[in-house]
Amino acid sequence: MSLLREGMLVNGHVYSTGTGQVGSENAPKKGTLTSRRSLVITGCLALVITPCAMVDARSSLASPAAPAGVTMKILVLGGDGYLGWPTALHLSEAGHHVAVLDNFARRGYDFEMGVDSLVPIETLQARIRVWHELTGKEIGCYIGDLTDADFTYHVVRDFRPDTIVHFAEQRAAPYSMVDRKHAVYTQINNVMGTMNVLYAIAEIDPDIHLVKLGTMGAYGTPNIDIEEGWIEIEHKGRKDRVLYPKRPGSFYHLSKVHDSHNIEFACRIWGIRATDLNQGVVYGQQTPQTARDDRLATRYDYDAVFGTVLNRFVIQSVLGEPLMVYGNGSQVRGIIEIRDTVRCLQLACENPADRGDFRVFNQMTQSLSITQMAETIARVSPEKVTIEHLANPRVEEEGHHYNVVHSGMVELGLEPHLLSDTLIESLFEITKRFAHRVRREAMIPTIDWRRASSLIGL
Numbered sequence: 001m002s003l004l005r006e007g008m009l010v011n012g013h014v015y016s017t018g019t020g021q022v023g024s025e026n027a028p029k030k031g032t033l034t035s036r037r038s039l040v041i042t043g044c045l046a047l048v049i050t051p052c053a054m055v056d057a058r059s060s061l062a063s064p065a066a067p068a069g070v071t072m073k074i075l076v077l078g079g080d081g082y083l084g085w086p087t088a089l090h091l092s093e094a095g096h097h098v099a100v101l102d103n104f105a106r107r108g109y110d111f112e113m114g115v116d117s118l119v120p121i122e123t124l125q126a127r128i129r130v131w132h133e134l135t136g137k138e139i140g141c142y143i144g145d146l147t148d149a150d151f152t153y154h155v156v157r158d159f160r161p162d163t164i165v166h167f168a169e170q171r172a173a174p175y176s177m178v179d180r181k182h183a184v185y186t187q188i189n190n191v192m193g194t195m196n197v198l199y200a201i202a203e204i205d206p207d208i209h210l211v212k213l214g215t216m217g218a219y220g221t222p223n224i225d226i227e228e229g230w231i232e233i234e235h236k237g238r239k240d241r242v243l244y245p246k247r248p249g250s251f252y253h254l255s256k257v258h259d260s261h262n263i264e265f266a267c268r269i270w271g272i273r274a275t276d277l278n279q280g281v282v283y284g285q286q287t288p289q290t291a292r293d294d295r296l297a298t299r300y301d302y303d304a305v306f307g308t309v310l311n312r313f314v315i316q317s318v319l320g321e322p323l324m325v326y327g328n329g330s331q332v333r334g335i336i337e338i339r340d341t342v343r344c345l346q347l348a349c350e351n352p353a354d355r356g357d358f359r360v361f362n363q364m365t366q367s368l369s370i371t372q373m374a375e376t377i378a379r380v381s382p383e384k385v386t387i388e389h390l391a392n393p394r395v396e397e398e399g400h401h402y403n404v405v406h407s408g409m410v411e412l413g414l415e416p417h418l419l420s421d422t423l424i425e426s427l428f429e430i431t432k433r434f435a436h437r438v439r440r441e442a443m444i445p446t447i448d449w450r451r452a453s454s455l456i457g458l
C-alpha cells in the first residue's frame, strides 16, 4: 500500500491523484488557492500554518448556501473540546464533510491547574484516526489559533466551508474571574478570535453560514421573560425590535455578549448569515458516536473551574462526596443534554440563516433550580447522597424570575431529552470506571467573584 496520500507535500509539491477528498487541494469550492503546504496522515489532514495567496472575496457573493438535506462542508472550530469533538463526529456520521480546528488551549488550562479530564482522552490526531478506522470517514484537521488572523484566513480559504461551527473559546466563567490576566486573556481570545472569523467570512466567502456558540448566561436573570435573542419594545409611543438586553455574570459571559454584538453588526453591514446559539449548561458525556470506542471519548470535567454543575453532582455522588450547592440553590439555569447539543448543531447547520440575518436560538431544553438538579441526582444515584450548601463564591441572584422562550430549535425538529427521563445511569457507570482519577481537592471552589484576584492550580 502506498504511503502517499492526496495533498501530501512531497519535495515541495502537493501530491495529487486527482480524485479529491475532504479538505484536499481540489475540493470542489469557489476561488483558487495559489499556495499550500499540508500533510495528510491516515484519516487526518494536518495543516502547516502558512497564509495562502489572496482569493477574490467578491467573486462568491452571489452563491447560495447548501439547502437542508444536502451534504455540506462544515468546519468545526474548537473541535478538540468537550462539545466540538462529539459534534464533529455527529456531523460526519450524518454525511457531512467535516474538518476540525483547535489550538489545544483547553488541554493547556488543565496543565496550568494540575487537573485532567475524568475520562482519559486521546490526542486529536489519534481520535481522528480511530474514527477513520471505524467508519472509513475522513475528518480534516487544522492545528492553530483563531487569534492568528493569517492562520484563520488560511483555513477558510483552504477548506472552503459552507458552514463554520464556532465552539473555540475559553468557556469557563470561574477561569475568567481568576484575576486580571485570566479575564483579559478570555476576552481577547474570544472576541478577537470571533472577529477574525467574521472578517475571514466577509472577505473570502460571505455566503458561509456562521453557527456560533453563545450562552444563556449572557441574559443574566432579568425580572421579565427572556425572549429568543430579540425583543419588541415600545418607548414613548414608538416601537422597535432590538437585541434583548444583556446583564451577564462573569467576564466570560461578557465576552459572549461582545461576540453577539459584533456578529449582529457584521450581518447588518456585510450581509453575512449567522446563527447565535445561546446554550444553557450542558450535561452528559456520551453521544452514540463517542460511545463506539473508548478512544473516541470526549472530555468530562469535575474540577471547580471547568466542571459544570450537573456533571459535578454526578461525580460527587459517585465519590460519596456531598453535592456542592452554591448559595441557597434557588438560582435557576437552562440545561441541555450533550446528545441534544449535537442534534441542535446539526439542525442549525442544515437549516441556514438567510443572508443578512442574525438568527438567535435559546439552546436549552428545560429550566431547573440548582436545588432541583441536586435532588434529581440524589434520587437517581445508586449511592447514598448528601447535599451541602456552600457560601456562594459567585455574585448571582437567588430566588429570581426565570421564564425563557426556547421554541426555535423545537420548530426546527429537536425532540428534547429531559433530565428526568434521560439515561443518566450511563453517566454513573462512566464515573465509577474512572473515579480513581479524581483529585478531590480540585473539586473545591477557590475563585471568589468578590475579589479581583484568586488562586488556581493549587
Ligand code: NAD
Pocket: 077, 078, 079, 080, 081, 082, 083, 084, 101, 102, 103, 104, 105, 106, 107, 144, 145, 146, 147, 166, 167, 168, 169, 170, 171, 189, 193, 213, 214, 215, 216, 279, 280, 281, 282, 283, 299, 308
Ligand atoms: P471546551 O473548552 O472543551 O472546547 C473549546 C475548544 O476550543 C478547546 O478544545 C480549545 O482548545 C479550543 N480553543 C479555545 N480558544 C481557541 C483559539 N483561540 N483558537 C483555536 N482553538 C481554541 O469547551 P466546550 O465545553 O466544548 O464549549 C464549547 C463552546 O460552547 C464554548 O464556546 C462555550 O462557551 C459554549 N458553551 C458550552 C457550554 C457547556 O456547558 N460546556 C454551555 C453553553 C455554551
Ligand code: USQ
Pocket: 171, 172, 173, 174, 214, 215, 216, 217, 218, 253, 279, 280, 281, 282, 306, 307, 308, 309, 310, 312, 324, 325, 326, 327, 331, 333, 334, 370, 394, 396
Ligand atoms: N453551581 C453550584 N455548584 C457547583 C457548580 C455550579 O451550585 O458545583 C451553580 C453556580 O453557582 C451557577 C450554576 O450552578 O449558578 C451553573 O454553574 P456552572 O459552573 O455549571 O455553569 P456556568 O458557570 O454558568 O458555565 C457553564 C459553561 C459555560 C456556559 C454556561 C451556560 O461552563 O461555557 O456558557 O454553562 S449558562 O449557564 O447558561 O450561561
